Amino acid sequence: MNFILISYSDAMRYITIIVCFLGIFANAQNIENDTLTTELEEIKIDVVVKKKIETEMKMAVTVDEFLASSDQISFIKRGAYAWEPLLNNMSTERSTVTIDGMHVFGACTDKMDPITSYVESNNLSTIDIKSGQEGGMHGSTVAGSIDLKRKNTSFSEIKEWKGVYQSGFEFNNKQFFNLGNISFTSNKFVADGSISYRKAENYSDGNNNEVNHSQFKKFNSSLGLAYKTSDLSSLRVDAIFDQANDVGYPALPMDLWLSRAIITSVSYKQLFEEGLIGVWDSKIYFNAIEHYMDDTTRPENLVHMDMPGWSTTYGLVSKINLKKGNYSSEVQLNAYDNLSIAEMRMYPQDRTERTMFAYSWPWVTTKYAGLSVNNSLEVTEKSQVNFGGSLGLNYNHSKYVDFNWIFHPGASQEKTRFLPSLYADYNVDVKQFNFSVGGGYGHRAPSVSEGYGYYIYNSFDRYDYIGNPDLKNEISYEINASAGFKNEKFSLQAKANYFHIQNYIIGRILSMGSPMNYQSVGVKGYTSLDYAILFNFSLNAKYDIIEHLHWKGTLTYARGKDNKDGNLPFIRPLSYQTSLQYHYKDFGFQTSINGDLKQINYSPEYGEDKTPSYIVWNLSADYTFYINNFRTTIQVGAENILNEYYSTYADWGNIPRMGRNIFTSLKINF
Numbered sequence: 001m002n003f004i005l006i007s008y009s010d011a012m013r014y015i016t017i018i019v020c021f022l023g024i025f026a027n028a029q030n031i032e033n034d035t036l037t038t039e040l041e042e043i044k045i046d047v048v049v050k051k052k053i054e055t056e057m058k059m060a061v062t063v064d065e066f067l068a069s070s071d072q073i074s075f076i077k078r079g080a081y082a083w084e085p086l087l088n089n090m091s092t093e094r095s096t097v098t099i100d101g102m103h104v105f106g107a108c109t110d111k112m113d114p115i116t117s118y119v120e121s122n123n124l125s126t127i128d129i130k131s132g133q134e135g136g137m138h139g140s141t142v143a144g145s146i147d148l149k150r151k152n153t154s155f156s157e158i159k160e161w162k163g164v165y166q167s168g169f170e171f172n173n174k175q176f177f178n179l180g181n182i183s184f185t186s187n188k189f190v191a192d193g194s195i196s197y198r199k200a201e202n203y204s205d206g207n208n209n210e211v212n213h214s215q216f217k218k219f220n221s222s223l224g225l226a227y228k229t230s231d232l233s234s235l236r237v238d239a240i241f242d243q244a245n246d247v248g249y250p251a252l253p254m255d256l257w258l259s260r261a262i263i264t265s266v267s268y269k270q271l272f273e274e275g276l277i278g279v280w281d282s283k284i285y286f287n288a289i290e291h292y293m294d295d296t297t298r299p300e301n302l303v304h305m306d307m308p309g310w311s312t313t314y315g316l317v318s319k320i321n322l323k324k325g326n327y328s329s330e331v332q333l334n335a336y337d338n339l340s341i342a343e344m345r346m347y348p349q350d351r352t353e354r355t356m357f358a359y360s361w362p363w364v365t366t367k368y369a370g371l372s373v374n375n376s377l378e379v380t381e382k383s384q385v386n387f388g389g390s391l392g393l394n395y396n397h398s399k400y401v402d403f404n405w406i407f408h409p410g411a412s413q414e415k416t417r418f419l420p421s422l423y424a425d426y427n428v429d430v431k432q433f434n435f436s437v438g439g440g441y442g443h444r445a446p447s448v449s450e451g452y453g454y455y456i457y458n459s460f461d462r463y464d465y466i467g468n469p470d471l472k473n474e475i476s477y478e479i480n481a482s483a484g485f486k487n488e489k490f491s492l493q494a495k496a497n498y499f500h501i502q503n504y505i506i507g508r509i510l511s512m513g514s515p516m517n518y519q520s521v522g523v524k525g526y527t528s529l530d531y532a533i534l535f536n537f538s539l540n541a542k543y544d545i546i547e548h549l550h551w552k553g554t555l556t557y558a559r560g561k562d563n564k565d566g567n568l569p570f571i572r573p574l575s576y577q578t579s580l581q582y583h584y585k586d587f588g589f590q591t592s593i594n595g596d597l598k599q600i601n602y603s604p605e606y607g608e609d610k611t612p613s614y615i616v617w618n619l620s621a622d623y624t625f626y627i628n629n630f631r632t633t634i635q636v637g638a639e640n641i642l643n644e645y646y647s648t649y650a651d652w653g654n655i656p657r658m659g660r661n662i663f664t665s666l667k668i669n670f
């Protein structure tokens, strides 16, 4: 218990420093008027307005670019496509990523396909990010949850068609994109449709060198149909189809020739006019992903390998919203069944002369069922308590357990785990200030790779990874706090959290076994450290300098250590982002600077080296006008204007990022 106390006191020290710092700042600001009563309203409106899939700099962004504008998200990048989102500086195994609450699991053992790669910015309305155990609504988690919310037009008394067409060209990688959506609404029937296509060639870095194998092609389309079955109920059918072809991953020894996903659901929603229950929303879903990667695009390889993967998931989500007086609650049932399969097929030059076959995911089934509750109690008009938790049951089965027995003889073929979680937080508004404190506790089960992976080559540290079916649950203890100030022109918010994670799962060098992939230097097994700690801090400020001139700034800091005081990998160094926005009539001008400081706390043990600091400067301008009542916006901009040559702490294999990129886009609303 001792180490927990020490670590907690550490965290308290950090948080005290922050609160003190804010206190000083707040006093300085206090001289200004303090008689605003509608701050909370404003904050709420602010949040709603911000939830548009575009950033300050760019109106036509990819889902990844949009996520990158959040201070809670960082990325591991293996190229130009499908970045792996890290929430609270933790890898995707530690967070739940869902689409409208539906679980979708990638089919790639090398994480080429995070769930965010199967949607497009024009079929999403918002992305809901929740930190830590508060994100436990959709299933057990440590880092929190990322829920991608699809566009969902509501019923209306007036029949109406609406649409948006976006197109653009990015000069650096010759990316051409076309995105279209259309929606129809009436009092009985609603339809939402979207279609998009992106095609990009290799990008060039800051030294104007082409980064080979960084091209991609992506097609995405979605359709949603809803029918009002009665005054208070509706039925909705949704589908997404996504296909990526010829996607290069410059940081990996392999590329993707085809990735395809079909994501479907049927949902039924019942509203209640009276009583405790407000809404009851239930959904059944099915999704299937296929992923084919190979290294035949790399002629330097004498022996080739195909590594296809498949992931199929069936599930159910059912949610009830309750409200009585100053108390409201959400109760959600989640259940899903996933089958993950990945194969390795080695052959010299001719595919028919296969020399080796193995399952890197030996037909692993995961069944999960859990009940989650979120409660919210308004203690006074200015203070609120949120509390809740979940209890999940997680079952795994490995069909070809022989592969797991090579390194873990006699390991269990089936494994059942209980995954409890609890959290509570208190927030209060005091004049122009708001404060919150909270805590959480939760378990997560090892992922398919961590539990059952067989010779999964990790090109970052160049080891082959082996799963262990009998790993213990990872257990997270978490505390968080925030403090903010807001007046008419200025706002400042500081947030911090601290995680103490028991049985932290990470790869450690195994003395047995020899590497299978010719590039690899050895074999690592997933094991549990006694514990690891993680601290995240962010500071956000906004200032309206004059009426149409707005400034924004963000600073983030994180620190992660293992039980021997060694650094954890992929922890973002001190980073900053600052932007200025100016509007004049129908014109808009934006400029921003972002960068990371030098990475001092890197981890050689996990394949990291010291990454120097970098700074990127961006600029864009837009103009809005009307073509026959169609609101039209054109935008021109440049990213990385100074053509800085850089790679970040989380660029796999230190591949350089894109150099100067001029972009243009057009958006027509009709």
Ligand SMILES: [Cu+2]
Pocket: 108, 109, 110, 111, 112, 113, 256, 291, 293
């Ligand atoms: Cu892959």
